[in-house]
Amino acid sequence: MEFIRAFRVRHWPGTTTLWPLLLGLLLLPVTTATGKEAPLPTFGGTGGGLISDQMEQQIGQQVLRSIRRSADQVTDPLVNDYMESIVYQLVPSVPLKDRQMSIVVIDSPAINAFAVPGNVIGVNGGLFLNARTEQQFASVVAHELAHLSQRHFARRMEQQETSAPLTIGGMIAGIILSAVTKSDAGIAAIMGTQALAAQNMLKYSRANEQEADRVGLEILAESGMDPRGMPEMFEIMMRQNRMQGNRMPEYLSTHPLTQSRVSDTRSRAEQFPVRGFEDALEYHLVRARLQVHYARSPVDAVNVFNDYVKTEEGHEMAAARYGLAVALLAAGRAEEAEEKLRELLEHNPMRITYQVTLAEALLHQDRMDDAREMLRTALRRNPDNRAITSMLARAELEADNAPRAVDHLRNLTRQYPGKEHFWLRLAEAEGQARDIVGVHRARAEYDILTGDLEAAERQLRQAQEKVPPDAPARQIITERLSQVSEALARSR
Structure with a gap:
């Protein structure tokens, strides 16, 4: 039985509210809070070709700032820990000079994944829902890493330079449009010709896709994962495409998939040695958490997992029992959730996921x-x-x-200076601890990560005013303020 068929996914409002912001991003240059144009990458430079390595890094940082401002993200540490673990299991086998990744999980139940210059890798929560095995899930991540290693985005831009030139602001907006919203032709038509150009540029060519398939299969094999997960995942996407009719899955709008490509990938995957591949339990636990998260209601989730517990074995049984505990917790039945979690801990007492979820059940009581x-x-x-x-x-x-x-x-x-939600939580905690300087400093770091340098400058000036001149923190705040002010001056 597949969870995804058992749940009726509830409506997720995040994408609908993005349209005004994305329209502005798409049609206007990227700006600061006061409307002044922010510093954007320029074409050329060192590194060869149209886009230099430095420009790719700048594009990646701009995309991250825009996603932080405009896209709902899954901030669940258990989900993010797993996502980072699978990426960094694959990365050593990826032919990249720089293997430091920025990883995001978009809070949407749709199938999607993306990779953009600057080593930014993202997936939608919906990828977990649809990938029934860890091997299938990893295949999509490996495919995206292959696009990065082959610099397909840069090569695509070089091909588009004369036929469909774009502003960098439009290009970045197109990336965000592809990453966090439904990006079909109807949306492109609403957005206008600039959006259509962005969409066309973001669609990988058949040759790009075949190359990413080939390199992705090698990445999977070298990382100890099953290359056969890739054609399996492609077949899932093809089935979804047929079921949805005119509503193409988001992933396929920028990664065109044909039956011949699925067949070719299956043929290539079969050339790798057959080995005993086993999913990590953690993948199925994280998948269960997200299935509860996207379920129409906690009651529905409880009913489905109750049924599922009766039929499965192995990792699937443990995941079903864990999913039932998470669903009970979401339904306000914390005592019952605690009982289920303690049973799981009896068999696996060091499992962090069980411990953290049990602690949450205790807090609910x-x-x-x-x-x-x-x-x-x-x-x-x-x-x-x-x-x-x-x-x-x-x-x-x-x-x-x-x-x-x-x-x-x-x-x-x-540990995670690029995770903006931790800075927001720190600001809240500093406020409860009555450390106003700490509130200003934490808010400033959040504003920096979301690209609002003027707000960050204001926060740091307020912090500076509240610290005595001879206090050690004064110099730290002053240096950070100087960095922000210099970056703001360059943007004007």
Whole structure:
């Protein structure tokens, strides 16, 4: 039985609210908060070809800032930890000079994945829903990494230079349009000719796709994953395409897929040795979390997982039991969720996902001391673990211990300085701890990550005014303010 068929996915509002912003991004240059044009990459330079390596990095950073402003993201640390683990399992086998990745998970139940210059990799939460195995899921990530390694985006731009020139602002908007919204021809027509040009440029050619398939298969094999997951995933997408009629899955709008390509990929995959490939349990646990997240209602999720528990074995059984616990928690039945989670922990006592979810169930029952004790023990065993630290920060806040929460969130912002939601949570915790300077500094970092340098400058000036001239923090704030002011001056 497939979860995706059992659930009726609820409407997800994130994409609908993006249209005004995306229309502005598509038709206008990228700007600062006051309408002044922000610094954008220029064509040419070192690195050869139309787009230099430096320009690719700049494009990637601009795309990240725009996604942070405009797209709902899955901020669940358990999901993000898994996503990073699978990317970095594959990356050592990817022919890239720079293997540092920026990874995002878009909060949408649709199938989509994307890779853009500057080593930005993203997937929709819906990819987890539709990929029944970890091998299938990894195949899409490997395919996107292959596009990066072969610089297909840059090569596509070079081909388009004379036939359909685009402003960089339009190009970036097109990337975001493709990454976080439904990007079919009807939308392109609404957006106008500039959008259509962006869409055309973002569609990979048949040769690009075949090359990414070939390189992606090699990446999978070298990483210990099953290359056969790629044609399996393509067949799932083809079935979805047939079922949806005129509504093409988002992924296929920029990655054209034909039956001959599926057949070719299957033939190539069969040339690799047959080995015993086993999914990681964590993939199925994360998938279960997202299935509850996207279910029409928690009650529906409880009913489906109750049925599923009766039929499955192995990893699927553990995932079904875990999914039932998550669904019970979402349905406000925390005591029952706790019982299920403790049963799972009896068989796998060190599983972080079970521990973190049990702590959440305890918090729902206002058992703050029990949750904190368990999480502190888990953190001693797994220092700096993101999911444990994040849940412990939440537990400390709910227990009115804001200073301890601040400590944990500062640790998270040091480890993950590019994750804007941690800076927002830190600002909230600093406020509860009555550290106004800390609030301003955390808000400034959030504003920097979302590209609002004027707001960041204001926050840092307010922080500076509240710190005595001889305080050690004054110099740190002054240096950061200088960096922001210089970047703002360059944008004017």
